[in-house]
Each structure stands twice: as C-alpha cells, then as structure tokens.
Amino acid sequence: MPDPGPSPLQSSLPAAAARFGAHVLTHTHVLAPASGVEPVAGARYALPCPPALPFVPVPDGGPGGDAVAQPAQEGAAAVRRSSAALERILRGPSGLGTASLHPARRAETPVPPAPEAPAAGHPIPGLYHHPVPEPDPARVEEVSRRIKAWALDEVELYPEEWADQFDGFHVGRYMVACHPDAPSIEHLMLATRLMVAENAVDDCYCEDHGGSPIGLGGRLLLAHTALDPLHTTKEYQPDWAQSLHADAPRRAYRSAMEYFLQEASPSQADRYRHDMARLHLGYLAEAAWAQTDHVPEVWEYLAMRQFNNFRPCPTITDTVGGYELPADLHALPPMQRVIALAGNATTIVNDLYSYTKELASPGRHLNLPVVIAEREGVSDREAYLKAVEVHNELMHDFEAEAAALAAACPVPSVLRFLRGVAAWVDGNHYWHQTNTYRYSLPDFW
Template identity: 55%
Template sequence: MSASSASGSSLRLPGPPGLVPVAPARRSGAVPGLRHRPAAPADPAKAAEVDRRLEAWVRRLDAFPKAWTGDFAGFQFGRAVVLQHPGAADLERLTVAGKLLLAENLVDNCYCEEDEDRGGSSRGLGGRLITAQSALDPFHSTPELEAQWRRGVQADGPLRSYHGALKDYAVFASPSQTDRLVHDLARLHLGYLGEAAWAEIRYVPPVWEYLMMRQFNNFRPCLSIVDAVDGYELPEALYARPEIQRITALAGNATTIVNDLYSFTKELANDPSHLNLPQSAGCGVPSVLSSLDGVTLGHRCRSGVRGSLELWHEHAQAVPE
C-alpha cells in the first residue's frame, strides 16, 4: 500500500463506520495519519477506583520496592483496563485485568528490559522466564520439591504478582479461559526471548521478521481475557478455529504497531539501539543504516513512521468483518 492510499479518504476498516482521520495534534499526542475507531473515554471515577485497589494489592503483595511506586502509577493501569474493557461485568473483574497487566509489565521490566535499570538482562533471560511461566503453570512433583518451588515463587516480587493475579483471574474465569491465558502468556515469553536474542547480537530484522516476532510479543494476552472480564465465555472450539486465530493475531499486532508509533521516540532517546517497528521500517540503527549514505536520521525516522502507518492500515484492513 502506498502512502497516498493509506492516508486517502477511500480507506475503509472493517466494523462500524465512523473512522476518524487524526490530523496533526501535538498537544494531544496523536500520531498524524493514524486512523482509528472512536473509543469510549475511560470513566475517571472507575479508573481511579481500579488504581486504588491495585495499589492496595501491590502493598499487600510487596510486589516491588516503594521507590518504584511513582513509575508504575504513571502507567495508569486503571485507565488502561477501563479503556480495554468497556463491557466489563464489574469492578472486581476490571481490577483483576489490572493485576494481570501490572504483573506482565513487572516481569518485562525486571527480567527483560536492560534500560529500565531494574535488573533486566538478556543474559540468563530464558531461565528467569521459565520460572515466571511456572508461576502461572504450576510445577507438579513430590511434596518436598513443590514446597521448595512455592517458596521460590513467593520470594520474588514479579513471580508473586504473576501467581496472585492468575489465581484471582481463575476465580471467575473458567478452566478453559484460564488455560488459554496461560498459553498466551507463554507465547509472550517466547517473544521476549526472541527479541532478547536479537539484542544480544545487535541484529535488526527486516519488517516481516520483526512483525513475526511481534505476533508472539504483543498485546494478545489483553485480548485473551475479554470474554471472561465481560462475563461470558467464547467456546474453546470456536476460539481455536484458524480464522479466529488469524483475527486475534492481526488485532494483536495492529495494536502493537500503534504502541511502537507512540513509544519509539522515547525508546530511541533512552537507547538508540532499542528494537522498534519504525527502526525496522526505516529509522535509526547503525547496522541497518551503514549503507544509507546522505540520508538524515530525521528523514529515516519519518520514513519509518510512514511505513509503520501503512502497515497499521494494512493489518486493520485484513481483519474480516
């Protein structure tokens, strides 16, 4: 798709009409050229109540040092889950969605992200993530060994968060819904490992390979819980159908492309080698750009953003009605 067709008035995404072309609006932080369906604004009172409950949960769990509280509050978990789940059945389910989102971010920050200065590293990441997966998918062995495993899980903040969040989710989710989420979080961990392996060798993938990795390392776990949070169940046999899996994969990556567009300047400022779609699509890593003589960094970044917008529109159009 060309840049002109991606931004033209003929673009039609699946679903209800009323797509909004976002004009440049620096004060609002909108990405120029990004089209989207209008979203219901988050209820501030509901978001604040979810945040209050999450803060109490974090304190009870001692999930992370108090010094980090401001950083995690800045993420606005309450607002995020209220936006993600406009049809949530009740506040308790919204709060559990917030617990899961917080725990996923805690594992990412403490285990994976080197530039967050919270202990994350690509070195030894596989061992940490397999233990994290066990906090969701329990270890079964002799009573003595299981007791040692439980002590290990309870000794670590990210593991306590994962274990506690999933336990609370399983209270209202069916066993099938819970198992679905466990497997989708395993997919997420596999994506973390792929990205970390590339970072270790400073490998910058072509766009197709980057998006292939992102199909694992994306927002799929947020989609996995929509039916349980809304108070119903998408039957397992239906969820497993190839066309549903395709829709889920496309939606997860489309959302992640938007995330890349909004976050890449911050990531570039913190770590110029941080892997992000605009980089793969044309912006900024020396190993990729060594052959692009005479092309400015600003031009490459703009090209990367344009390419990312085109990919977003193509992904959104590919989702069937």
C-alpha cells in the same frame, strides 16, 4: 466505595462503519457459513458455524483446520457482506435469552456517542484509529485505588521510589477504557492485575529495572510456572512453591493468576497460559537478537512482534466481560486470525508512541521504525511514516476479517467477543495517546 456499575459499551466497529473506505472494502475476506447465509463467489470452504441464535454448542467433530474458510475474491459481494456484518455486530445479540449478553444493546443500530476531548495528548497524524469516550471516572478511580493496594500490600511489587512511575502508568484508566462491558470492578481487576504483572516481568526481567537478555530464559521459565504450575514430587514441590515468592514478578504472576482462576473457566485459563507462553517466546527472540547485536529483517521483526505483543490482553475480554467464548469457537482459524491481527496492530501502536522514549533510553531498542530505517535504507522520518502505514493496513485487515467472521458465525458469544476485542484495540490506542507521562511524538510532521 460502591461499584459504579457498567459503563456504556464502545467498539471500533461503529466508527469503522462510517470510515470503511475503498482500501478495506476491496480487501475484505468473506467467510460463508454452512447454512443461513448465501455463499460468496470465490469462497472455497464454508465456515462450519451454526447461524441460529441463541448459541447451541458445536457437537464433537465440529470446526477443524481443514474447514477453514479461504479468502474470497474481491468485489461487490464482499462489500455488501462486510457492511451487513458490521451492522450485525453493532446491533449485538438478538433473540430469546440474549439480552443479558449485551447490556448496552438496542434494537436499532446505535449511533456512537460523540467522544469527549481526551485528557491529554495528540493522536499520531495519519494513524487509523477510533476515538473513544473518556472512561468512567468513578471506575477509573476505584480500579486505580485497588490496584495500588494490591501492588503494595499483597505482592510488594515495587519499592517506594518507583511510586511515581507506577502512578504514571495510569493502569486504571487503561483497563477501564479497554473493557467497557466489564460487569463489575472485580471483573476489571482481573485484567488490571494481569496487566501489571506482565509489565513487572517486562521491566524487571527484560528492560527498565534491571532487566537483561543474559539468563532471561531461565527467569521466564520459572516465572511461567506461576501461571502454569509445576507438577512434581512431594520432595521438591515445597521448594517450587517457595520460589513463587522469590521476586516481584513471580509474586505478581502468582497472585494475579489466582484471582483470574476464580472467574475463568478451565479453557479460558488454558488459553491465557498459551498466550503468555507466546509472549515469553517473543521476549526470548528479542533477547537473542540483543545478545548478538542482530537487526532482523522487517518481516522477521514483525514475526517476533506477533509473539511479543498485547495478545494476552484482548484474548481474555470474555472473562473480563463475565461470559465465555466456547473453546471450539475461539480456536477457529478465522477467530485466531482476528485476534492475531488485533494484537499485531495494537503492538505497532506501542512501537509508534514509545519511539522517542526508546530513542532516549540507553542502548538500541528495536521497534518497527528503527528496523525499517536500517533494513530498507530510508530516513528516520520515512521509516516512521511507513510504520504508520503498516499499522493502518493491519487495522483494516482486522476490521474486515472481524466483519466477515461475524457474518459467517452470528453466534451471540462470537459477536460479543468481536466487539470486546475491537473495544480493547480502541482503548489501547486511547491510553497510548493520552499517556503523556510516558510518551511524546517525534517531530516528523
């Protein structure tokens, strides 16, 4: 089947411009660049990022931890600067040689297309989100076909009796919605294989299909070597290499990572390994609490969810988009905060949409509404609605911080990366909302 070509670019930021209410505007943290943008009163440091376009690599001794911009005082200047940042992100990169960085860029601020009616499902009432157009059906069909062939023929991921569950995951629609700027089907497949492999580890090691907290650390460590290879002696290397084929999660990790390395730069690959180590650490914390029957405090649960979350997915948005956010810009503390907030918000979306599914499963599943209800002594309904508020605050903070970073560092790769992360956030919500095979809403309204 021929490549259907790129889909129209989408982002949560166009809708954010229209919906940027008082909550966001009065909580915007503005970062002032070293030059080219007037500093904001109250900002203690300047973000050392060159404003010139196109991008010029940062020399040695560039951005560092002690050059982190601090939150500015609230006020009218913050409102103006966050709005300008949103407009800049919407326009995309400009200047000589930058057109290819944004296939859907137009000279003027684009008006987002009216979203089509979603295939199924209803959004959670009161949940702050941005509807997206239906993902390109030709791309969805082709990604779905290829990922099933990979799962069955290349890595023998699941037995035949699990086929309905695999199809019900709708991973093709998920990844096409989350990566609208992917230049080809092969780029989309990078993200799709990794997503399926991550879910295989979660299901087979942690949860639904034989998973258990007992012995999880050993299983995760060995699986992680499929992403971050073992460097050992000649005597023991063959045993390790053979172990990568021992079970479905390791086979999936090994194969998905091999494909990813064909397109990712060394720094992008190392970034992904780091985020997967974070994910595995979060799995272990949750497993430890399960073994001791411990319900964490709400803040402790949110700390665990900052690690056990979707972060590895939006952090590879540049690889899937066919470009690279340079390592020094990715490592900037403001960028790390934006990525963390995006991961945290999208993970609470999962807690909210999977709430009834987890209640119907054996045992006690920790999610934000459950922890709030137990730790704060409120009803299930009150806890769920408070979890919606927590998500909304995280989303507002994500959008405000992304706008501030775009204003402070208007480099083409930074702007495109921020758009990509925002598109991933929107696509993730779209998939949860429309996946009625897996999710249904509680009767709290």
